[in-house]
């Protein structure tokens with residue numbers, strides 16, 4: 592059986608969570624087995640996961656899971672995987688996944704592949720998956736030969752696919768250790784646009800902006816598109832923009848459908864976090880800027896001229 596751990600946000604599932612379910616269903620099909628989902632707490636839309644191919648949803652409630660704690664979460668997933676006889680555990684390679692994938696694998700004595708971006712292929716002695724390494728310059732092929740495997744999936748590896756109908760939701764119990772950390776408070780950012788790791792549309796800018804006082808045109812373009820804003824590392828390092836907007840090798844890795852980069856040179860460390868975007872639009876006044884090599888569309892011009900025109904054109908088209 593393939594067990595997919597699915598996170599929810601107050602009962603609803605984000606696209607990335609549904610991607611993991613589709614990935615798990617396809618893995619189960621490849622292995623000729625069944626696929627079940629595990630959710631923590633009560634998720635109003637839990638039965639809807641059946642549409643994406645799980646035969647049932649296991650719902651585990653515990654006070655110890657009220658806040659994210661990597662030790663408690665990993666133990667809970669591993670204990671459910673053991674009890675249900677799962678041969679593969681699938682989860683998202685998001686901030687939760689990064690914290691618990693290795694821990695789950697240790698608890699299950701399982702082979703582990705984190706951050707994969709290919710569907711598994713069945714081999715004579717297990718399954719093979721691929722992941723990007725060296726800032727996306729190379730691909731690593733990993734053969735998982737253990738009886739149990741743990742796979743975390745990079746966002747946008749696969750699109751959620753409706754293949755079935757709503758399924759049953761079963762309340763289960765499992766040992767969940769008390770967390771050793773206590774969350775005192777959580778201050779969530781307000782706003783309607785998606786956070787960077789889940790954003791479908793991203794408008795990003797770099798040192799070509801000259802200073803933080805000029806960011807109004809980037810925010811106006813993002814507003815017109817309904818996009819999330821991002822930036823290059825030096826921009827965050829110098830305090831022009833908040834650190835959570837920094838994308839790249841040492842920042843957030845994103846895979847949006849559209850990435851617009853204005854005044855960013857396209858250094859390898861920046862590209863490492865954005866070059867899996869579906870469509871890249873680069874605005875740079877230097878025709879030699881390396882970013883143009885990675886661009887689907889390149890505008891070689893002054894961004895202070897182009898960005899407001901783009902915003903107006905988008906507003907007009909939307910109207």
Ligand SMILES: Cc1cc2nc3c(=O)[nH]c(=O)nc-3n(C[C@H](O)[C@H](O)[C@H](O)COP(=O)(O)OP(=O)(O)OC[C@H]3O[C@@H](n4cnc5c(N)ncnc54)[C@H](O)[C@@H]3O)c2cc1C
Nearest residue numbers: 797798799823824839840841854855856860861876877894
């Ligand atoms: C270990 C390590 C990790 C790193 N990790 C990251 C990372 O995660 N993310 C990251 O971004 N960087 C990272 N860097 C830094 C990276 O190497 C680059 O220095 C950085 O990405 C450059 O930022 P930039 O493109 O904004 O600035 P610049 O390199 O200064 O480029 C500015 C660009 O703006 C253009 N420009 C200027 N004026 C205009 C205008 N009016 N109109 C249009 N274009 C204009 C210029 O032609 C230029 O191409 C890392 C570096 C190291 C060593």
